[in-house]
Amino acid sequence: MKELVVVSGKGGTGKTSITAAFATIAKGAVIADCDVDAPDIPLILEPSIRSREDFSGGKKAKIIPENCTACGICQSICRFDAISIDKSNGKYRVDPTLCDSCGVCVWNCPENAIEFNPVINGELFVSETRVGYMVHAHLGIAEENSGKLVTLIREKAKKIAKENGKELVIIDGPPGIGCPVIASMSNATLALAVTEPTTSGEFDLVRIIELTKNMSVPAVVVINKWDINKEVTENIEKTLKKLNVPLIGKIPYDRAFTEAQIHKKSIIEFAESTTTKTIKNLWKIVREKIEIEN
Ligand code: SF4
Ligand code: SF4
Structure with a gap:
């Protein structure tokens, strides 16, 4: 069983949109929505709940x-x-x-x-979506122990993948570098860190890369909206070279991400464009890194 975890040192980098795009291309991977404090991927993939259980933290x-x-x-x-x-x-x-x-x-x-x-503290759901099974959760307001909930989501997603003959779980990880992020990354096959060219984006990227190194999880990086600040993008590229972490691609700023979300679609389902071609190429690289067929 392979686990791809999509993370970002901070919120707002487009991590969830990229996860949804990958899930669409991967066709049939089990999705684990571990961003339990702000679960956005269900807004795009519109899950139909098949089972639910209480979560006690x-x-x-x-x-x-x-x-x-x-x-x-x-x-x-x-x-x-x-x-x-x-x-x-x-x-x-x-x-x-x-x-x-x-x-x-x-x-x-x-x-x-x-x-x-x-x-x-919350509820755990197993759902079906148009791109495959999804395990997700709802955590009560001001409730804690989301690290434990993230671990449960991952376990459940792996179980469903095994039962249905799926070889990949795609994890939408929480932002930041706290306990839930650690829970979402431990022993993952590959971490894809999504960043943006801002000073805080670069700072938080370095922190998440350090975390992947400490946890011995191989990491690759994508710069989203790379053209909104080419100077910072260059800085990030230099930083990644120093850290010896591969930059596998750069995605331009594209309003289609927002438009697609408004229409409850991933960008791949929304409209063919140079951005979707870039994302499909990224998926090929990721697929090779984690050694899966589709
Ligand atoms: S005040 Fe607190 S410690 Fe004392 S009897 Fe009540 S519950 Fe127990
Ligand atoms: S945090 Fe306070 S109220 Fe809660 S179990 Fe500990 S001592 Fe009791």
Whole structure:
């Protein structure tokens, strides 16, 4: 099983549009939407949900008012300021958005008045799209532990690929370099880093490349919208040479990406152009790198 993860050190580089384009060309690869905080690829590929399951990212503390004697111990030891007095009944209560699930209050309450149960943070979906199966998720607002959810999405996508005789999973990775990105890249066959020619784009690209090196994941780079700032594009090319990371292509700025998204299509499905030819060539290079047939 091969896993291609499309990442970007920052948001807004066009990572998801390129992932959708690759998924369209690849025909039948399983798509794993690991950008769980801002899942955009379903907006393009319009998945039909076939199954869903609850996702629990961990436990949260909850005080049972009837058992609480208002001694205040829990409030004094909670390092996350998640516990406060409930003025309506004089008992203490936990703010679940602040609770970090450490469990310290639970083990120190003299009255055993604090429950510590798994909470549902989101939902995991298996869907069918016009280009193949997709595993995606919905994470509740302000919910955390998206790294665990990303791992679950990848596992599920690999399982579906195996069951359906597919050799490739294409992962739309989260932006940045945090825990969810690490979860989306670990042991991947290849990381494709999408960047743009801005100062922050270059800075974040270097950070994501360092991360791929630390994780021993082979990486290649695409510069999207390369012609909006040719000077920075040149700088990025020099930087990549120093880092010894292949630049496999440059995609020009093209409003067709936005137009295609408005029409709920990948750019490949939208209209034939020099940009789509460039992307098809990129796919050939990626396919060779990960050694798959189609
Ligand atoms: S430690 Fe237990 S009894 Fe004391 S305030 Fe907290 S919940 Fe109530
Ligand atoms: S579990 Fe930890 S973070 Fe949550 S309320 Fe208790 S002490 Fe605070």
